[in-house]
Amino acid sequence: MIPTITAFKASPDRGRGMARDFRVRWALEEVGQAYDVRLVTFEEMKAAAHLALHPFGQIPTYEADGLALFESGAIVLHIAEGRPGLLPADADGRARAIMWMFAALSTVEPPIVERSMAALLERDQPWYAERLPMLDARVRQRLDELARRLGDADWLDGAFSAGDLMLVTVLRRLGSAGLLEDYPTLNAYIARGEARPAYQRAFAAQLAVFEAASAGG
Ligand code: GTB
Numbered sequence: 001m002i003p004t005i006t007a008f009k010a011s012p013d014r015g016r017g018m019a020r021d022f023r024v025r026w027a028l029e030e031v032g033q034a035y036d037v038r039l040v041t042f043e044e045m046k047a048a049a050h051l052a053l054h055p056f057g058q059i060p061t062y063e064a065d066g067l068a069l070f071e072s073g074a075i076v077l078h079i080a081e082g083r084p085g086l087l088p089a090d091a092d093g094r095a096r097a098i099m100w101m102f103a104a105l106s107t108v109e110p111p112i113v114e115r116s117m118a119a120l121l122e123r124d125q126p127w128y129a130e131r132l133p134m135l136d137a138r139v140r141q142r143l144d145e146l147a148r149r150l151g152d153a154d155w156l157d158g159a160f161s162a163g164d165l166m167l168v169t170v171l172r173r174l175g176s177a178g179l180l181e182d183y184p185t186l187n188a189y190i191a192r193g194e195a196r197p198a199y200q201r202a203f204a205a206q207l208a209v210f211e212a213a214s215a216g217g
Contacts, residue, residue: 002034005075006050009039009210015210016175017203018071021060024172025205026034029198031083039209073105076162086162093158100156100163108146109170113139116173138214139179141149144172147183154192168193 005028007021021037023195046048046057053061061068062075069075077098080086087094115135122128146167148157151182155164171190174180181189193199 001065002036003028003062004036004038004039004062005063006038006053006059007206009044010213011206012208015207017206018173018175019059019206020169022202022206023058023072023166024079024170025202026165026199027079027086028167029201030196031079031085033083037178037205037209039129053177062188067171069194071076072134074102075168076166077101080162085097086165088159088161093161096157097161097163100161101166104166104170108142108167109173111135111142112173115139116175117175136179138175139174140182143183143186147186150189154182154187154189160193162188164189164193168199213215 008019011019013019021153039101040050040059045059047148051057053068060072060075061070069078080097118131118135156167168190171186
């Protein structure tokens, strides 16, 4: 059965692949799994039918063969576990790739999201200018640590894995914040991820949604 995922009908990121359905699309493309997308409005996300799938009324969700999942990390892990391509065959390598997925989501993503939410919601507040250096410092700490660990390697732990997929999508959230400029190896790491054919296909698919919505008014 072809899985169905949910994504924004009108993504606020204007087709930049920043919303969390993108990592799911990318994972599906990496393993060569065809998928359908159900586009939802903000109103539909908060309606009973979607809340039955996702208790927090968010995207993405994943449905296939009677299984319904929410949380992008759990969805990517499920996709990676069921098909070759995103997790190493050996048990230890597999455990380390999953460790990097968790690291991306629970150690790297929070300070990045906190900074982007402040930039979005608090920019006009009197405390914003004072708070921003602290938010930047928290992100930079993680970038320093990641750059140190990655060194000159192409990927986090040998071949490209679901850990890299997750970390690249998390780092991309820094977007135009300017913080990545001081980290050439991390920039190159993100660029390697973005150059993957599966990434390109996933990006084009989500961009097409934005373009269709824009064309429709
Ligand atoms: N922990 C969950 C997961 O990983 O799946 C978080 C899911 C989540 O935050 N979903 C967001 C959502 O549904 C979309 S991705 N929000 C609607 C709501 O909560 O009501 C977050 C997101 C949105 C927009 C941009 N952007 O415009 O750049 C980037 C990221």
